[in-house]
Amino acid sequence: MFTSFKGRQIRIFRIPVQIAVLVFLLGGLYGVTSFGTSPLLKRVFLPNASCRYIESAPTYCFFYPLQDGLTTGFGGYFIDAIFLVLIVTVLIIILGRIWCSWICPFGFMQELLSDLRNKLNIPPLRLKWTHRVLLRQVKYAILFFTVLISISIGISALGLTETQATFALPFCQVCPAKGFFTIFQQIGGIIPPSTTLPFIAIFMLLFFIFTSFFTRMFWCRVCPMGGYMALFATRSLVWLYKDADKCTKCRICLRVCPMDHDKVFEHMKTGDVGGEDCTLCGKCVEMCPEDGCLSLNFMSKRLTVSRKPKFRGTGKRISIKSEISRG
């Protein structure tokens, strides 16, 4: 996993967090059911986390109450759902898209797929610029249509209420996570094999496993939850800073970025270089070879800063005793 030529200062911390979250949120999959029964946790929704279709999941991903609230019309549950979505929005504003790279189990799966591909010596498929821009819009389109369909069903005057049985939770029906978790549970015997699994969900699952294997983080590029987060993730409390004076434009940040977030390379004014695509995984900060060029910050505090590399077998860095001349 760690075959790079520079230390993985951030990923070393990220992997345990991801594993811990995976075990906690998807505990039901592995037979750990103790946290699954707490009713308190069931009312707490995270921006993107566990799945509704896991029998004993402690909490759900917020996209479920959003759709559910809109579909059931403007009843009591609607107010409930809006309240929950508001909490989630506040969380997103505070932490940005950090959910994607530190919490989301589906993102973790994709990272493991990328690692596997690297182990198998297959180069990643790099998307063309036009395709990247297109995919960037797709996530907003999915978000828009999900909300549109949910609202249309919810408004009784439109007379679509009878379709609720088939079109309730429109996104969940196509979400690859549903297929993924349902199949796992059926194999494990946690839920009966007769549980409905739409054909399209299986197709989406296979499609995204295939594409995410060859292109890094393919699902993340079209994920509507990511799209919702991207709406608010302009400048969160956790943010990516670039000191443009130190940038040599070597393109390393762009090459290693799993999301092909080009602002980190192209933006040549000192300041925030995060944005709608940046999931704050910190890979660019790990790999940047300039002292203090990129850094991951929490408010005004620097969490980690890019450094000139210490390559394997090159010993300690020499520091001089004499007074250093600085302008």
Added chain:
Amino acid sequence: MGKEIQNNEIESRYLIDKEGYFSPEQKERTGKKSREMANNVIEILRGQKNRPKTMHYFDELLSYGGKRIDEIISFRNSGGKVVGTTCVMVPMEIIGALGAKGVRICSGYYECVHPSNELLGDAGLCPLVKSTLGAKMVSANPLMDVLDLLVAPATCDGKMKLAEMMEDWVPVVMLNVPRVKTGDTTSKLWLEEIKYLIRKLESLTGERLRKKYLLREIRKWNAANRAWNDLMGFRLAKKPLISGRDAMIIAQASEIDDIDRWTVKVNELNQNLKQMDDSGVYAGEENAARVMLAGSPMIFPNFKIPTVIEESGGIIVFDELCSANRILNNPVIVDETNTSEIIRALAERYFFPCTCPCFSPNDERITRLKDAIKNYNVEGVVFHTLRGCHLNNLEGTKIELVLRDLEIPMLKLESEYDEGDVEQVRTRVEAFVEMIKARRKVKRKKKKK
């Protein structure tokens, strides 16, 4: 020449007569004068104050017809291939991974300019190009006679046509350098050129590029980069521990030396400098003016301008020359470890951070200069252009305007491969250094107020 030439008999486009054009006396004279010049420059370098003994290794390496040439010749005789380069943009790791030896053949010998002047008659052409071609014409540089292949990125006009002319003696692989850095095709085009280079080198050495060797070479060069970074740290000190000329020859030695041995030697030197640092010894004069050198390359032994600067009370604390700091400025950062991604990493390392004036837009050069001025506390910039280097000349004007805003004085010098203008340069540089020192006093007064 007078021979009757038939179309199918033309083998060289520039019709440089390989045998009879220059008399043996002329060849001998050029060789002798070049040797004298190299020895003189090394004598001057050895006369520097507080010079660590480890530097002798680099002196010997660069000296005319030194030990390194013998090593390369014996390597070639035992079946190895020697690949020459004319530019810093050639990935040395790839050459090394295929079992060949890469050497940079740019020449700094003044005497070698005359043979190509005679042939080309272009007084305005870049003297570096003329000297390199001349050295080959009269076999004045032993390094040039052992080449199996020349890799020449077509950067500036001079280097491009130089490669074409060199085709008379040695097979040449020209790389098409995309000169506009922005745009979608740039990265792809350069990557394809590097793949083409690999194919050519593979057919030369008869080996396939293997990941294992490629990674080994990258490790070696990254270790060299690290050693170089440590060395640059000693130039940060208020009283720099190493002179600019010494740093320049160390960097240039990396391009012809065995990189493993070079790294060991530089690390040894770093230890020596560390000892100097502990005992409070430093290079250069007391209160030397901190000067940055930028512009056209200065290849050993064309050390006219740095020598004048450091003899008239300045010290070069940073340089932005493709003959010195730019060689080892950037490491290769490998993320995905399959061959094609490693090649991409290599290609990008040699292309994108390169601040050669042949690129446009070249804002990163200004960023680099500004950052270095801040970090190394540079008090004045000497911008040097070789005659006929229009690209550097044009950028010099742009840089001058930027530096004016930063209130950093800049001296623009144009030079030839000729001893004739030394005194003129000296007068100007001395005045420049005096001016820097005078500015210092004014600044100090301002601070007191």
